[in-house]
Amino acid sequence: MCSLSHLGFVELTIFPTVVNLNRIKLNSKQCRIYRVRVNDLEAPFIYNDPTLEVCHHESKQRNLNYFSSAYTAAVSAVDPDAGHGELVIKVPSELWKQGDEMNVLKVYIEFSLDQPKGGLHFVVPDVEGSMAERGAHVFSFGYQNSTRFWFPCVDSYSELCTWKLEFTVDASMVAVSCGDLVETVYTHDMRKKTFHYVLPIPTAASNISLSVGPFEILVEPYMHEVTHFCLPQLLPLLKHSMSYLHEIFEFYEEILTCRYPYSCFKTVFVDEAYVQVSSYASMSIFSTNLLHSAMIIDQTPLTRQCLAQALAQQFFGCFISRMSWADEWVLKGISGYIYGLYLKKTFGVNQYRHWIKEELDKMVEYELKMGGVLLHPTFGGGKDKDNPTPHLHFSIKHPHTLSWKYYKMFQCKAHLVMRLIENRISMEFMLQVFNKLLSLASTASSQKYQSHMWSQMLVSTHSFLKSISNVSGKDIGPLIKQWVDQSAVVKFFGSFAFNRKRNVLELEIRQDYTSSGTQKYVGPIKVTVQELDGSFNHTLQIEENSLKHDIPCHSKSRRNKKKKIPLMNGEEVDMDLSAMDADSPLLWIRIDPDMSILRKVEFEQADFMWQYQLRYERDVVAQEESILALEKFPTPASRLALTDILEQDQCFYKVRQGACFCLAKIANSMMSTWTGPPAMKSLFTRMFCCKSCPNIVKTNTFISFQSYFLQKTMPVAMAQLRDIQNLCPKDVLNFILDLIKYNDNRKNKFSDNYYRAELIDALTNSLTPAISISNEVRTVDNLNGDVRLILEEITRSLNMEKLLPSYRNTITVSCLRAIRMLQKNGHIPSDPSLFKSYAEYGHFVDVRVAALEAVVDYTRGMHRTSPSEVSRTHPIPYVVHKILSMLGKNPPFTKAAESPLCNEALVDQLWKLMNSGTSHDWRLRCDAVNLYYTLFGLTRPSCLPLPELGLVLNLKEKKAVLNPTIKPEQGPDTTEMTGITMGGLITMETVSSVSMSSGVAPPPQGLKRKLDSVVGPLGSSSPEPGQVLQEEDTSKKFKIRFNTVEEDEIDMESPHDSQAFIHHHLNILERPSTPGQHPAVLSLPVTPLPSSFGKESTSSSKHSGDHHHHHHHHEHKKKKKKKHKHKHKHKHESKDKERDSHAFSNSPASGRSARSPSMSD
């Protein structure tokens, strides 16, 4: 086993911009800081992280309103944008007087990070061999600005500085970080090498990242400055997956008429990634699961889209950063918008419009359900009282308090609004604006800090809008006011009548602006009317009181129906007009066809009009709308229209896929009058089966992707058919079983794993609830015949996966879902143990998520497992995030319903999770808050006893002493610390324990040397006018050393060391690290650990008592943990004595003890 840690040194050079700078505030979490020196003088510092534990006093408060405000206050208290930080360094008084001369301050911080829970993620596979052979790697991650988790910095997107980074790693590893790799140098013993990076472009600390691993290196053949990195053995996949990247580069550079801003680009593919794509300055970190071989169809477009997203964020997000959180929407909007342009160019207009509709629908649905999404929140005077979003259970004042889902919708809305702006000012102007932003930024980036140009690299809502008005000369104020400064969407209801006498279309458009998430819209709206003589656009004005609009028709109804009918795109088609109303010339009507309002439209027109729209309107959005509408008209005519669309090759494949499901629904509604074979069966036979033997499907080729997708979808839709007994027709089931049986992929150059998975999904869809005779136990003998066949297929497929695993284990995923469905419908005994075993660490992440989904579903159905039980033992942040969001989506109970699960232990557990258990990951904390909200609502959960009766722990007073101030520090402090940082250098090492003790001393010297060379002539400066910036880093120096230490080799030099080691280990185990304790310089009150541990152990024992019927190993673990705690208590007492002697010393001994590797189970 090895310990996961690193050692680091950070050096910031600060230009003071005010005279009496005596405090410097930096962000730092988790890091253990040993010493801080300012200009070679030891500087006292205070470390205080209020987000570690959000609520202190009210240990029995369980009210989400309270929590949210406390959490927001805690985040504000350390908000770098407001000049706050967890780490407050007192500038030694000797340096105070120099303030007049505005001398440069060099702040040097020595720190270590041991077993980080957030910020850096270590992946160490448990196999034989050296670290490199095992494919062990580490990468930085985080949600928004989270760099403070792995080194002290000003963790803000608006504090730019240049960087020098050094990482010392094992000789078998590669360290990939931001900027240009200048050189790689061996250490003296030749066992390690140091990577020297220089990033001359001013970059915010939040955009700095790192990944280290035994990566395989691929240089992009078309652009040698682009380098790809993947884990061992995956190089062939990397080669294939990256073969399109240059096209994306070319596209962006062309539309932006601007070269890629950095001199190099690196892509790193890592396992257990936090998100699929994350972009940092000149590098992007991707999930390794995006890699695919040439045989895979479905993953290919997804991977390309991820690459395109990453690259778009390189321009807007990394190179151009934001001024403040309120300006985030501009960057997300622009990067999302240009990504959309890429989609349009590469995947076609249909795909693009489909995507826009999908995003719009998703966003509208969220806003209507949860209340509005506000892109540009303004906070009046910093007072919390005027909360712009009272409907939400979290604050949107900081990115770190946002729910993940909200943030996703925020991004969604941002790019949709960008599209609206484009509609208003034209794409040409839009791209000019982008180009202007980029060229200003790149001019600024090459300037020295002293020129005060760097603020051009930050974009704000104001500057963006100003560029727009400068470039286009148009006023988009109303648009911005409606969609950016205001949350919510518009909800339209439309209906019409045709006035034959006047030949006028009387259109009525009503709005719902009273329900949550809606707003009133006033302004133009486009309506497209397809008449017999052509298609006509009308722009109507939506005003306060006008509901009705008269639109004159251009054509008369005609008796002569032979003439061709011109469509919007100029095409002329023959139509069978017999279905339409003989008196009216109207074929179909569309409201806001271009989606130029963020709206939901519910429009009423006759079924034949929807059918015409489906058949003849060429816009995929219109086709999808009509498919949705036709569900309500189960008639033979609808059936015919859908079947025709299914058969049309030219039709967009996603529309055809949608038609499949609609047809299944219609067929079910028409059950009694349905004639002929089950829906789609003959169609499928004609398209995909052999001519000579129609019951056998052709051998797979998948050359035409359109038919491939249709072939995948049709069986799934068919399985939704039901007969009069509400069972899946026997015909259909046998048909699907035959498809599985005769599936033959031997002659195919593509993999059929997705197809086979969908066939399993089809089997799942065909399941209906078992007829249960009383409450008998499900046994093999009373298994229904059809179900037996299905189960046999599933068993065989799942077993075959063990021998021949499919790409991304798609088939296992489908099988797990199928088994859960069998359980749910009562065909087989409901039992989560299978899923629990698949949910264990060591399975492919998709499989784990599918298994966890089943467990979550089981929890809901059976009311037995405690949900958060599941979330405890999973080390991968992504998986925990998934668990929490799945629980939120499919909650075991809600605030409205009574449930045996809703008990005090659960409340406590969840409360603890969000209060202190998730302090290492913003996203997780917000997920936990979300779940708490879903389960218990905003107020105190009803299952809790009254607060007065709650037991108050007697150690509480002690704790109160420690309480960090939650409120942000007052005015004087912030002005005092105004200054500028400069100079930086990071060194990272992966050291084995042998060199550990010797490794401490030399770096400072090396650092000094470097420092001298970096720090040039610096003049005094004052902040830019109009800027709120209080600090500016011009460059930083870091030294971070990685420890990968063999446990056996731990050198216990003294009893003190070993005690400190144990103490430290327990500390890490039980709570997020609490730095500041060890290297205390100020007389910091000691954390009364016994109290908190005592509390934890009681609650967890209570918990295990309540759920003792669960897995034994769970209990076992808990017992183990408790033991640790007792041991710790004991140690702690003896430690307290020692602490007195060590509290004020900066001895290397204390440093070493903290760096000691921890033992792992």
Next chain:
Amino acid sequence: MIACNDDEKNDEVTVHFLFLKDDRSRSGCGKATSSPAENYQLARRRTLQVVVSSLLTECGFESAEKATVESLTEMIQSYISEVGRCAKAYCEHTARITPTLSDTVVTLNEMGFNVDTLPGYAKRSQRMVITAPPVTNAPVIPKALIAGQKRTHPSHIPSHFPEFPDPHTYIKTPTFREPVSDYQVVREKAASQRRDVERALTRFMAKTGETQSLFKDDVTAFPLIAERPSSIPYLSALLPSELELQTLEETDSSEQDDQTDSENTPVNNLNDDPGADKENSVLLAGSVVPLVKVSEESMIDNPYLRPVKKPKVRRKK
């Protein structure tokens, strides 16, 4: 040739048969001869006895013991048989099937008989004339099993060549049913075969290893092979299996040429050095991968591909 052998065999069989018969008759277990073949042989033998007797008479013997006559008959018969056998051997040696005079002459010479004396001997005065052996029914040779129709000579083979042997000696005899080539049946077979193999294989794996079960009452029904956590789960999930790769190679074999061409062109374009073209064309014939690597490594200046510096360099700084 085969036909010749057959004839020869028949001859030999005949001769042999004679001996056997004699042995039998001599050993005195005489049985009434019944078969026409035996009658035929006996008639010939009797003629030979007459010849021996007349020769003895010619030489001046008045009487002879029966046993002596028998022995002499035996000797003469052997002699004649040997002459016949050798003559046939000679003729077959020269690729003919019917012995000619010269074959016989050579044979006689070989056996130490002076052929020149033969005409004189034939014209001796005191020779006796013996009547021809009585005409008996030629023996019915039992027919060999005929399988199929004998083939007649095709036009390019002269008719004097021997006939084709029995078809069964050169035509394969189907001992199985002809495979069904009907598409539907083939697909059905392939499908059920694959399914059977898969089922057997998974059952076997389930029986020999750990399993998980969906039912509590009957653990053996629908056994699931127990999942095994892997330490690097993404490898098996992302890399194509060998089976898939094999399929890919098979299906791609036809398209491969085009693909490699198109893949190579950009690389070649990047390679500005005209001198390298020859090398490329040579390498192209071989494998593609080394070419790409060679050109990449020599052309690309990427910091990650540069060699790691020795620490000494740093000291000098």
